[in-house]
Amino acid sequence: MNVTTKQIMTCILLTAVYSTLWACKKNTNPENEITPERLMAQELQITPIQELNQGITTINSHAASTARSSLKMNYRSYVSLGQSSLGATTPNYPRVKKLANGSYILFFHNNQIGASVRYSTSPDAKTWTPRNEIFKSYPITDQDGMANERRFSNGDALVLSNGHILAVASYRANAGFLKKPLDAGIALRRSTDNGVTWSDPIAIYQGINWEPYLLQLPSGEIHCYFTDSDRTGTVGTDTGTGMVVSNDNGSTWTPAFGSDPYYVLRTRYEKNGTTFFNNQMPSVIKLNNRNELAAAIEANTGIDYYISFAYSGTDGAWTHLTVNQEGPEDRNDKAFLGSAPYIRQFPSGETVLSYNRASGFHMKMGDTSARHFGDNYTPLTGGFWGSLELENSHQVIGVFPNPSSGVIKLAKFVLNHRVNATVRTVQVDGNSSEWTNTDEALFVGEKSQAQATLRVAVNRDSIYFLIEVLDDNIAAEDFATLLISPVTTNDQLTNGARRFMVSHNGLRSTNGYNAGWVAGNPQSNVRASFQGTISQSNDTDRGYTVEIAIPRSKLVIQAGKVLVNFSITDNAGGEDAIFNTSSTSTAKWIEVSGL
Known part of the structure; x- marks a missing residue:
């Protein structure tokens, strides 16, 4: 097999941030050598939305929260x-x-x-x-x-x-x-x-x-x-x-x-x-x-x-x-x-x-x-x-x-509604293998081929978020945004809100809220992995995954709940969000329960 420039770049780029596990170097045992060809076979695991939300459905489970539900x-x-x-x-x-x-x-x-x-x-x-x-x-x-x-x-x-x-x-x-x-x-x-x-x-x-x-x-x-x-x-x-x-x-x-x-x-x-x-x-x-x-x-x-x-x-x-x-x-x-x-x-x-x-x-x-x-x-x-x-x-x-x-337009629309956090301890390494398709997921991806899902897990110490982005053409400026807010009586942002911007190479920025998003660094652990050649349009990328762990003490959790909003910003499609990220209203943010 000829090793192409794309294969070599993918070997270099398919990496968990801060990890040397995927380094492209020879092993002392030739049979265990990590070559570009072997690494290519280990494709980054990204679960598309149609394979998620596979848990048991309870009839009228969301009767109390339908006002927050939306379609994408x-x-x-x-x-x-x-x-x-x-x-x-x-x-x-x-x-x-x-x-x-x-x-x-x-x-x-x-x-x-x-x-x-x-x-x-x-x-x-x-x-x-x-x-x-x-x-x-x-x-x-x-x-x-x-x-x-x-x-x-x-x-x-x-x-x-x-x-x-x-x-x-x-x-x-x-x-x-x-x-x-x-x-x-x-x-x-x-x-x-x-x-x-x-x-x-x-x-x-x-x-x-x-x-x-x-x-x-x-x-x-x-x-x-x-x-x-x-x-x-x-x-x-x-x-x-x-x-x-x-x-x-x-x-x-x-x-x-x-x-x-x-x-x-x-x-x-x-x-x-x-x-x-x-x-x-x-x-x-x-x-x-x-x-x-x-x-x-x-x-x-x-x-x-x-x-x-x-x-x-x-x-x-x-x-x-x-x-x-x-x-x-x-x-x-x-x-x-x-x-x-x-x-x-x-x-x-x-x-x-x-x-x-x-x-x-x-x-x-x-x-x-x-x-x-x-x-x-x-x-x-x-x-x-x-x-x-x-x-x-x-x-x-x-x-x-x-x-x-002379056409009929046909599309599938994904239901975004209250999600229950799955109880598990996550090793934050940018690898989604611990997560399962029975996890409840949110979705954005109506403006271009770039699309993303959001899942939530919890243990007694931390809240974990997994963002998976399918993207055939990852650009250096592409990123995802996770917004977290306490549940409030007036559905407005308060000082307890947090914003995390992440990309294929990890954390870009964090913000708190004080009558507007302000610079801040809420304690978190962020790791990312990606597969592709960044900002090259002559090939097809896979996408990127980001895992975020936030200590429970750093979030305002009321009755085991927070609200989330979620978006991706893609070079081709622009921002694609569950709800307008520039609005101060949280009325259409999605509830996360079970925290």
């Missing part, structure tokens, strides 16, 4: 899917699902109002392969005896508890669909082999509709919600949410085909003396540890679009309304401006809502009851009608179309 897009997960991945030129209305075998399926239609519903599949949510049209338009003779075409839009799907996939779509007559309710409805297909093959379609509802959405309850009961548009031919904004129900895994549905649906979500509005109802584009979840259902719905008041919420009550059963009745009583109408909501809930309790506004894909974090939502977060732009899918206990997938560019 994982830049390395981001893909922009075009025609080669989708087989479509103007994809819209994307719905992504994680399948029982760990692979993924993505439904969408071409153009704003589709003629057929298509799908693509992926083993890893990165590389996608276009498949056939799952709901394909075809000629019909319509209810008036005229030649017409059946078209499909708004495909969505549900992975059942048995692993089967149910896919649904709205169908309609192409010409004059508003006046042809007998030629409109909802079609359903099933796959028992993770989307490889599909059953023949069956029609489960008849009537003009849009935006079907499926939910399965723990009992096995399946709900198909949809926008009931039977009256929009008279008043364009007169809609509500209807529902049909299956108790046999989707084989049969009630009310029967041709009957009125169960009317479940309807709000009365007036415009220019005209009364109409509206609640559309439903997305519904069963809340953790309770029977109650929470619905996020779009409210088109005829003036603007709003996000509204409705709640079933503790029995989990919606009241069946008449077509001229408003309900349910427990609701939050016009909570804020927006359209096209999609809602999910993490096992730890946080609800997360996506919605559209001004061509942006917005997200809000909510509490365990989906009643109080926080600040707006807009990671994607360019279109409308996005959606969400839970990846696991700490990640959610977001998809958002940009039809004008």
